[in-house]
Amino acid sequence: MSEAASLSAVRVRAPGKLNVFFQVGEVQPDGYHDVASVYQAVSLCEEIRAVEAPGFSMSVRGSVDVSGVPVDDRNLALRAARILAAEIGYGGGVHLEVVKDVPVAGGMGGGSADAAAALVACDALWGAGLPHATLHALAARLGADVPFALMGGTAVGTGRGDELSPALATGRLDWVIVPAEGGLSTPAVYGHLDALRASGGAEVSGAPAVAPEVLQALRTGDAHVLAPHLRNDLQEAALSLRPDLARVLDLGAEAGALAGMVSGSGPTLAFLADSPEAALEVQIVLSAAGLTALHVHGPVAGARLLTP
Template identity: 70%
Template sequence: MTQALAADGVRVRAPGKLNLFFEVGGVHDDGYHDVASAYQAVSLYEDVWATPSDDFSVAVSGTVDMSGVPADDRNLAVRAARLVAQRIGYSGGVHLDIVKHVPVAGGMGGGSADAAAALVACDALWGAELGSAELHKLASRLGADVPFALMGGTAIGTGRGDQLSPALAKGRFDWVVVPSNAGLSTPEVYAHLDELRARPDIAATRTPAVDPAVLQALRAGDPIALAEHTRNDLQIAALSMRPQLREVLELGEESGALAGLVSGSGPTLAFLAVDPESALELQITLSAAGYEALHVHGPVAGARVVT
């Protein structure tokens, strides 16, 4: 998009994600962990409007609880915008309007989607034309999930989750996600996992790797096979910190879900369904039990300009 076309503003949409498989290695001296993840972008989106401004500012609205979302320079999307400006030597600013639909601190990468959308929006608004590779370099400086929010689709993440390789996923996978009223801190969930792993019966994986059976199920477009091998090492920590989530997991699995798991660091829960009709039935059952339940599907595209 040229500078002239973008003069009035740019709208970008970026997806939330689910971790279909998440294996966590031991903690390093710097406090970080190596991971192996199978990511899938799903049809729950963040929308970011970027408009010209003399400085950098952000306004946040949406359909989820945003009480923990900063509306200043701590916001990841603002940091993304500043990175683009620094990279291209742009002396002006931008105003970002963020409309959130992905649960906050819910393990679905909503903040990372905002940052990815801001990278794409500012690149377009300012006519930078940095290209995909350069945007991914900037994304990796913002957080492990930001590069995947740019890429979308289905991918394998290694290292700290930001070393991405696209993965073939045939067809469509249907999910029902159940958000929680209160989020969980990702660093606290990892720290609690480390505490639990100090016990002799819960060992850390030395070199995390995605189960080949997960990749095979994705390539075959087979949700039943995927359900047999989906796993999240952070789940034990999230459930320990939020025990009431177990009841919802049990209800979903008893009500027809192929599998239920904590999404990322939680506390959002994700239930895999065999097809769209089964997902709708599960959504109705969980809603009738008093839970917010959202039917989403994947894979979907990463951060994209909306015309």
């Protein structure tokens, strides 16, 4: 560890993500699934303020319902702080003030963004100066989505989703996000997908791989080219558990979205639009239907320090 930082508090912002493409392989003997994913970091972000403290603690607030967010070691952000302290041999602690704007249990990786932000914040607060590769390795110990929240941009994820390689994506993509009330458990959605596949109710994928057409579409930066190639193998299971979401997908299509899908394990929905103006139109129609609709764009940077 380098000499202690002179800062007594730091702020870090980290993005939520969408899975532009998500193919899920068969369940493995250890209960996990190999996946092939294309992640895109979007402009709906989490923010953490890390303050010197004798022990480890955290508080949570935000624009979304945070009543179910734990503030003990079940929280990935607090676990991230402890892991980094152990890595560098730091004997003190930290208080994390988390401000959440990414839907909780909504399939957009908000908890993973918090963990990535905590790693960057504590690294700066404690003057550790760890190389990116070390932070990435620590992030991978916390969950498959945490390394991507560090990286940001657009990336291909394989293995458990944490083996990342940047994807060439030009231009800006505009999305309308519709958070749904009541989260979906990621393990429950994967388990339901396995059950549907076992019963013949869902297609069984082969070895997961990102379709070349998706990468070609991202290189064009054209939402019209990308729209037909959006894919999420978890969508069928999520819609089976939450059939009310299907009507919202239909409504988004009627409002002019190029495509709509369940984000990750859901229940948040994401609609691709062909321009900021078109996204605004979709947002207005969905809002008029009594839904919360948020206009976001991607790709954006990963976890980064903010000026004091």
